[in-house]
Amino acid sequence: MRVLSSDNSMRVGIDTIGRSYSKLLAIIAIVLIAILTIPVIIPHINHTGVIYHVSLHVGSVIIAVFLTVVSVIAYRRNRTGRLLFMTGGFAVLAFVEFLYLFYATVNIEAVLIPIVDIELSHIILLVMLTLFVIGVLKVNR
Numbered sequence: 001m002r003v004l005s006s007d008n009s010m011r012v013g014i015d016t017i018g019r020s021y022s023k024l025l026a027i028i029a030i031v032l033i034a035i036l037t038i039p040v041i042i043p044h045i046n047h048t049g050v051i052y053h054v055s056l057h058v059g060s061v062i063i064a065v066f067l068t069v070v071s072v073i074a075y076r077r078n079r080t081g082r083l084l085f086m087t088g089g090f091a092v093l094a095f096v097e098f099l100y101l102f103y104a105t106v107n108i109e110a111v112l113i114p115i116v117d118i119e120l121s122h123i124i125l126l127v128m129l130t131l132f133v134i135g136v137l138k139v140n141r
Helices: 006-019 021-044 048-078 081-105 120-137
Strands: none
Touching (some): 081 120
């Protein structure tokens, strides 16, 4: 009889969820909407123009987090350098989407890097693109 440790049972659970991507997307969407409803969605529910903008960013966050989770599952299965860079790119995408959601819901201006007068989100997007390019062009040996 084989006994699974807690680490193995958790891995089996994540891999099982990872096989049904529609269920995984639904779980991520429900969790993120539940978390973001009170601080982000409800304060802007009556502002027609703003709620559409916020909804767009919430949708982008859901997709970015979903892609990050799927790429983490793929990396755990295959352990290739290319997938590691792609996972990093999706994680950075999720981070920048949360940042844009924060910009859309709070009346603050974009964070600028003073020396070069460039928005921080643009630097983060450049990092994301760099990780994707490395992941696509990297040669596995």
